[in-house]
Amino acid sequence: MTFNTDLKFAQKLDQEDPLSHFRSKFHIPEKSDKEVIYLCGNSLGLQPKTVRNYIEQELADWEKLGVEGHFEGKRPWINYHKLSKPGLSKLLGASTKEVVTMGSLTENLHLLLDAFYRPGKKKNKILIEKMAFPSDFYAISSQLQRYGYDHSHLLELKPDQKHNFSTGYIINTIREHRDELALVLLPGVQYLSGQLFDIHAISDAAQQEEVLIGFDLAHAIGNVPLQLHDHQVDFATWCSYKYLNSGPGGISGIFVHEKHLGNDQQLKGWWGHDPGSRFKMDNRWIASEGVDAWQLSNPNILASAAHLASLEIFDEAGILNLRSKSIRMTSYLEYLIKESEISDQIRIITPINPDERGAQLSLMIENANPEMIRKLSEKGVILDYREPKVIRVAPAPLYNTFLEVWYFVDILTHILKTS
Numbered sequence: 029m030t031f032n033t034d035l036k037f038a039q040k041l042d043q044e045d046p047l048s049h050f051r052s053k054f055h056i057p058e059k060s061d062k063e064v065i066y067l068c069g070n071s072l073g074l075q076p077k078t079v080r081n082y083i084e085q086e087l088a089d090w091e092k093l094g095v096e097g098h099f100e101g102k103r104p105w106i107n108y109h110k111l112s113k114p115g116l117s118k119l120l121g122a123s124t125k126e127v128v129t130m131g132s133l134t135e136n137l138h139l140l141l142d143a144f145y146r147p148g149k150k151k152n153k154i155l156i157e158k159m160a161f162p163s164d165f166y167a168i169s170s171q172l173q174r175y176g177y178d179h180s181h182l183l184e185l186k187p188d189q190k191h192n193f194s195t196g197y198i199i200n201t202i203r204e205h206r207d208e209l210a211l212v213l214l215p216g217v218q219y220l221s222g223q224l225f226d227i228h229a230i231s232d233a234a235q236q237e238e239v240l241i242g243f244d245l246a247h248a249i250g251n252v253p254l255q256l257h258d259h260q261v262d263f264a265t266w267c268s269y270k271y272l273n274s275g276p277g278g279i280s281g282i283f284v285h286e287k288h289l290g291n292d293q294q295l296k297g298w299w300g301h302d303p304g305s306r307f308k309m310d311n312r313w314i315a316s317e318g319v320d321a322w323q324l325s326n327p328n329i330l331a332s333a334a335h336l337a338s339l340e341i342f343d344e345a346g347i348l349n350l351r352s353k354s355i356r357m358t359s360y361l362e363y364l365i366k367e368s369e370i371s372d373q374i375r376i377i378t379p380i381n382p383d384e385r386g387a388q389l390s391l392m393i394e395n396a397n398p399e400m401i402r403k404l405s406e407k408g409v410i411l412d413y414r415e416p417k418v419i420r421v422a423p424a425p426l427y428n429t430f431l432e433v434w435y436f437v438d439i440l441t442h443i444l445k446t447s
């Protein structure tokens with residue numbers, strides 16, 4: 029698609045956008061009575077207006093029914109975790125047996141690693157990427173420590189292309205180290221650079237080399253379409269408060285590939301016990317169906333309610349439609365930056381190929397600092413700053429407009445020219 033830099037052109041893109049009406053389903057934060065330009069959905073997604081009703085329903089059931097809400101509420105709490113399965117399955121490309129909402133991302137990473145990292149005599153190392161999110165690094169380190177290993181058992185892949193990783197390089201590394209690798213953990217979309225990894229090709233290679241592979245989908249779910257089942261991913265987890273708009277600290281979830289279900293390798297809690305006999309309380313654990321057996325506790329219903337409200341919107345919009353708008357929007361952002369007067373001050377560290385990125389562009393700016401973020405915020409632009417000198421800009425196709433992208437580049441140009 030060819031773009032131009034006119035403001036009118038941004039308005040035209042919005043008029044032609046078949047998803048433009050979804051914006052009205054969200055609360056857009058305001059400053060001085062003016063809607064902000066919110067480009068931070070990769071950090072905390074905005075609130076769907078329906079969230080309040082969903083949560084109020086559970087508050088009302090709790091208020092009126094007390095404990096009986098477990099069975100007699102409008103959406104009985106006893107089966108609440110099942111309600112998110114259809115929506116999540118579509119976003120993840122998984123069967124409903126393979127996905128369940130539970131806990132938080134870092135907790136779930138620990139649970140999954142506990143089950144999947146079973147070091148052998150020779151195959152006992154873990155491969156991650158050098159720029160991995162600290163929580164992922166800590167989770168892996170804790171697991172190594174449990175087995176008495178130090179970081180010599182950690183292979184940290186350095187980017188081979190400045191800030192990014194080529195697929196061939198990742199695959200070659202897995203091949204080269206196959207005899208010592210037990211497990212690979214990679215992001216679906218890298219949080220800092222915004223690179224989208226080729227989950228299909230990398231998982232194929234890991235499977236061929238008999239190395240287990242898991243993905244942290246914090247920045248991928250709700251951002252790009254996923255095919256976890258067909259791509260033979262062994263396990264995955266995510267959080268729901270970024271592109272999934274399910275609220276701060278929202279409920280997470282896990283995916284375990286069908287081929288691993290039923291082998292009883294996971295840590296156990298009462299909520300994973302088959303609901304038919306769970307309340308016999310006889311300490312004889314019988315597995316629930318599929319990945320439901322991995323549940324430990326009864327889930328947070330208020331957080332799950334917000335999650336349901338959000339999944340309903342994704343279902344209505346369709347992840348493929350969202351992705352095609354997202355590609356157009358991010359390309360437009362890239363185009364405007366390159367055409368701007370400040371293009372020589374900005375290095376886009378996100379891959380230029382739309383197939384290798386999601387909604388986010390990471391801009392490395394020589395004199396970027398938290399003060400610049402404050403100036404942007406004063407002008408009504410909300411986004412974030414990450415060391416080293418990176419601002420992350422994430423136009424979310426559910427609620428951002430092309431006009432906002434245009435104004436963002438205009439405001440950034442002004443700030444960089446006058447600072």
Ligand SMILES: *Cc1c(COP(=O)(O)O)cnc(C)c1O
Pocket residue numbers: 132133134135161163164215219244246247267
């Ligand atoms: C956002 C994010 C987290 C956050 O972890 P929580 O357990 O939800 O606090 C972890 N890892 C990655 C890669 C993230 O992007």
